[in-house]
Amino acid sequence: MLLITCPYCGPRSEEEFAYGGEGHIARPADTDGLSDDEWADYLFMRTNPKGVHYERWVHAHGCRRWFNAVRDTATNEFLAFYRVDEKKPEIDR
Amino acid sequence: MTGRFRLPEGGRVDRGRRISFTFDGKAYHGLGGDTLASALLANGVHLTGRSFKYHRPRGIMTAGPEEPNALIQLEPGAHTQPNTRATVIELYENLAAASQNNWPSLENDVGEVNNLLGRFFPAGFYYKTFMWPGKAWHFYEYIIRRAAGLGRVPETPDPDRYERIYAHCDVLVVGGGPAGLAAALAAGRAGARVILADEQNELGGALLADKVAIDGKPAMQWVGATVAALQKMDNVRLFGRTTAFGYYDHNYLGLLERVTDHLGPQPAGVGEELPRQRLWKVRAKQVVLAAGAIERPLVFADNDRPGVMLAGAARTYLNRYGVKPGRRAVIFTNNDSAYSAALDLKAAGVQVTVADLRHDAGQHGVSLDAMGAGIEVLAEHAIVETQGRKRVNSVKVARINPAGDALAGGTRRIECDVVCMSGGWNPTVHLFSQSAGKLRFDEAIAAFVPDKAAQAVAAAGACNGAFDLAGCLREGDAAGIDAAAATGFKAKGRAPNKPKAETRAESPIRPLWLVPGLKPVGQGGKHFVDFQNDATAADVQLAARESFISVEHLKRYTTTGMGTDQGKTSNVNALGILARARQEDIPAVGTTTFRPPYTPVTFGAIAGRDIGALADPVRTTPMHRWHVNAGAEFEDVGQWKRPFYYPRAGEGMRDAVNREVLAVRDSVGILDATTLGKIDIQGPDAAEFLNWVYVNGWKTLKPGRCRYGLMLHEDGMIFDDGVTACLGENHYLMHTTTSGAANVLAWLEEWLQTEWPHLKVFCTTVTEQFAVANIAGPNASRLLKELGPDLDLDPKTFPHMSVQHGPVAGIPARVFRVSFTGEASYEINVPSSYGMALWRALITAGEKYAITPFGTEALHVLRAEKGYIMVGQDTDGTMTPADAGFGRMVSTKKDFLGRRSLSRADMQKPDRKQLVGLLTDDPKEVLPEGAHVVEQFKEQPPMPHLGHVTSSYWSPTIGRSIALAVVRGGFERKGSKLQVALRDRGVPVTVTDTVFVDPEGKRLHG
Known part of the structure; x- marks a missing residue:
């Protein structure tokens, strides 16, 4: 059971949250200009790294706000939590 | 006397308390402080069970939670528990225990014949023997599971109560032996919030059975003084009879506290303030594992x-x-x-x-x-x-x-x-391994010990491979100090004297994983490795010969390490034998992964109070009581209870539904529509936002008007539908399906917050703020006019798909003229607290029109007669708007969620499954929903599948059956004949349009 720090509410148990998959995937502005492959890439393709992963969470049973987190998928250690309007932190390890 | 084998004095039993108990119906006596196992041994009883596979007589092998043999069916009836271990059951008055896995009795067990045939039951026997024919496995399995069983599950509901509780601490110490007590004492003195959990009825761990000295006095005196000191500390909590069974991510541990198990089943009404067990969910900043060690058997004939x-x-x-x-x-x-x-x-x-x-x-x-x-x-x-x-x-x-x-x-x-x-001894590394910590094989003790921690955890004492008392005390103290310091606590003042114990040098162990017998292994005498699963050294060697050389394969092939004891006494011995068979050393072989729980946890404790009525919330509308009194049958829609139909005396479901449908078509019916999802959307960018989430355009919708919308996921598939009303400038009310409401709100929020934070829009769920009565039918407007004289119900100024405000029955209301029945229909929204008053007023005023309450089933028939889809029934996540017949609704003037997917080549194919109507040749035949649509029925498969029936009803309005179906290229097939394949025949059908009643919409607009 992960311990997740909501940027608005503080540390809470995982069961209050819902997972939102990989973060920082912007919806393409000009969808008509995309080939089918490019659209499919946006729609379905996600990285699956062992290690640093930028991802989205929503405090579903709390403030209901979305935020971003950086998690090491090998250890489940969280390396950062930040609001949607904050800059993506560069984390190397 | 309490048994021939009881010593006249000594031990920690209470000789003043004599306890009666039975084992297999025979009466015995024990003493206070006994376990079932110690009481049986005091009476000279060693034979306690029959083994799993060979039904060999088995006795008590251990004195702790690792017991593989002495598995007991504890208590009869509703309190019965299978596979409990005699070695950890505390004796209580009138305890009733029974042996397992024998027939007709423990002493004379027919199943013992398996032992004589043992040579024919090698590892993998069942897989090898019962493979063919494939279909027969379920038959074999039934017989095999009966023969190779453990205890029996209870057949009546559990009468006991369980609780689940959260707890937080700085330092969680697992184990109350010398290392654990020393750790708790050190951390407690430093001021950290400490929880110490120990599974036994007394603190002291291995010292309870030892005769060693600490500081020159019997060790239990030190235990007593330490426990007394800990009890005085407000920042320390001592949990006895509590097993830390699971170590999860981020220092989250599960603890099972057995609160009243040692008292036995409590009669109803007694001790109700206490649960039987508590499941503690502990989040600890630091964990000290002082769980001790478990002795290994030797593997000999x-x-x-x-x-x-x-x-x-x-x-x-x-x-x-x-x-x-x-x-x-x-x-x-x-x-x-x-x-x-x-x-x-x-x-x-x-x-x-x-x-x-x-x-x-x-x-x-x-x-x-x-x-x-x-x-x-x-x-x-x-x-x-x-x-x-x-x-x-x-x-x-x-x-x-x-x-x-x-x-x-x-x-x-x-x-x-x-x-x-x-x-030799295995450190109890289970929790350390569960925490994702790495283990290391220590040649000096021939056992795995904790190596690199993956979380904030340290092992101390025997759990860390330090088997001597001085080492336990020293490591525990150090671990306690370190754990407290890591959470910001440090003891002030002079350090107290450390307890001292003598250490004696030990001669090295001689690891011999398989002891030779008089005959070669496997050819006489059984060298048991895993006692509970009857896995022998010969089985391990056979597995290695058959190339199951990975430990994970070995475990699954021989079942070594499985069962209720999870191989606590067998794992390392099996590894040793496998290593020798592979001619490698144990570290090269590795271990299997330790997984929770350490010892079995009752389902009751896991469920806690979330059972029966508390298992899932039940949502009811403000009018629910009226429906109950009216004798409604209810349907579960998500968590909602919705009236399904209202049977009159002597009426079956079909009669009731037909009556309700005809009442709507002929006069007026009333439906509780409160459960439809309602989302209030406000803000200057609300129309722009609706444009994004719906396939159709919203910027032209005027206040007071409503529009039907389809919502897609980005893959272009229909996800929800409903009517949204423009209540005023920048103010909309979105309706969703009953079961989709929460998902739709989450979907809207996700896009607003993550993709379009610049849009000024707020979404608020108001589903429960409004009660909704829907009146439908040719007399609906007359009835409404009577109760809402101020409303303008002229179809010219208040047409289908519009909304107005005004009092109904004196209650401030929003009235929507919308329809899911095909009749002129009004959805009257009032504040929830007025729901019942509105309902009663409508029922009373509607008497002259024989107003008829109708349920969800009649609603479904009414909407199917009109070809209105139900998302989730007529769609299944693979249907585009065009597939469902809404192609022309899709805007070409804007982008919206899912739009780009609709232009993919696959979406344009003419042979996609499309929603059509089906009419059976025999008008009396009602097709089963889900039935396959085929070109031509055949006696034997294969028959090319064209689609399936999604909705099927008897239509009382037109006096025949009707159905909706998705069919490949269905639009092009309208007018043609197909068949619906049942088990034994094909039902001839004609493909039709989806609207069966009033295709011109005269009723709707009238």
């Missing part, structure tokens, strides 16, 4: 007879419970620890012989002491055979060669009634 037990267990029964495990003992060991048992047994008057695998036994150290005490010590000797059917009665010992793989001398027979074995 027929090492499973009742009377064969672990040396440490024999010592525990003697010292802690005052019970002699027998009168004549042979001790078989490869290490020094068993000599403590030898000396204590000798002192209690038991005859003792020691067979020690080591060549220098008896020459120095504790083995020399044993010789001095008059104990015969046979160096480099092994037990090579045991005898005795229901209790061991003799063993044969022989010298073995230095390689440890053959006998090196003649045999000698020794009569005995108990064999005490010790193959």
